[in-house]
Amino acid sequence: xxxxxxxxxxxxxxxxxxxxxxxxxxxxxxxxxxxxxxxxxxxxxxxxxxxxxxxxxxxxxxxxxxxxxxxxxxxxxxxxxxxxxxxxxxxxxxxxxxxxxxxxxxxxxxxxxxxxxxxxxxxxxxxxxxxxxxxxxxxxxxxxxxxxxxxxxxxxxxxxxxxxxxxxxxxxxxxxxxxxxxxxxxxxxxxxxxxxxxxxxxxxxxxxxxxxxxxxxxxxxxxxxxxxxxxxxxx
Ligand code: CTP
Ligand code: MG
Numbered sequence: 001x002x003x004x005x006x007x008x009x010x011x012x013x014x015x016x017x018x019x020x021x022x023x024x025x026x027x028x029x030x031x032x033x034x035x036x037x038x039x040x041x042x043x044x045x046x047x048x049x050x051x052x053x054x055x056x057x058x059x060x061x062x063x064x065x066x067x068x069x070x071x072x073x074x075x076x077x078x079x080x081x082x083x084x085x086x087x088x089x090x091x092x093x094x095x096x097x098x099x100x101x102x103x104x105x106x107x108x109x110x111x112x113x114x115x116x117x118x119x120x121x122x123x124x125x126x127x128x129x130x131x132x133x134x135x136x137x138x139x140x141x142x143x144x145x146x147x148x149x150x151x152x153x154x155x156x157x158x159x160x161x162x163x164x165x166x167x168x169x170x171x172x173x174x175x176x177x178x179x180x181x182x183x184x185x186x187x188x189x190x191x192x193x194x195x196x197x198x199x200x201x202x203x204x205x206x207x208x209x210x211x212x213x214x215x216x217x218x219x220x221x222x223x224x225x226x227x228x229x230x231x232x233x234x235x
Contacts, residue, residue: 004172051093083191
């Protein structure tokens with residue numbers, strides 16, 4: 001029987017949020033943002049265990065995830081980039097996870113995840129060796145910008161939207177594949193999601209249609225949108 005684990009990178013500083021501390025600890029819909037994602041995995045009967053990667057000097061995590069909370073373990077090995085945090089977490093799990101175990105990597109800053117979306121991903125990927133990710137087909141018309149005469153952006157071209165998706169998380173791969181992909185990626189800063197590293201090995205991960213409620217909270221205005229979705233448990 002395949003086992004499914006969750007790994008949440010939560011060692012970012014939230015520079016674009018410009019809040020008074022890392023965004024994963026901001027209160028959103030009544031609890032710290034990170035707790036929403038952790039609780040979605042804890043509530044899923046398909047998930048064996050959840051691991052959360054925080055920075056070694058994190059002084060907040062113990063109050064957000066108390067030591068006696070079942071189903072979750074904190075790994076204090078966050079790195080300088082998201083990719084480093086995920087890779088450090090994977091390496092820390094050496095011996096605890098088997099090569100064929102499936103790892104769902106999920107941003108701590110996506111509080112709208114639900115057990116239903118987790119099940120959708122697992123079912124959609126099935127036993128595809130390339131893994132897969134939640135994503136949304138792009139709906140807007142896409143523009144390629146260039147600097148105009150005054151240095152501000154102008155639209156140089158319209159990029160055909162057909163075939164374009166925006167990547168979400170969770171992104172799910174076997175432990176062995178994810179470790180190999182991230183371990184061989186040439187530039188940690190260029191790897192903003194896990195699938196891109198897997199693609200570099202020549203695999204084509206499955207795109208599983210997710211839901212807008214699973215948005216990544218990046219800018220201050222995103223908090224209100226996330227709270228609107230969180231008011232509905234499932235939709
Ligand atoms: N992350 C991480 N380690 C890092 C950087 C990011 O674990 N060194 C995590 C974040 O905590 C977040 C996820 O990766 O859960 C997605 O990253 P992002 O939305 O970019 O968060 P931040 O890096 O914190 O925000 P910003 O880029 O605005 O600084
Ligand atoms: Mg970042």
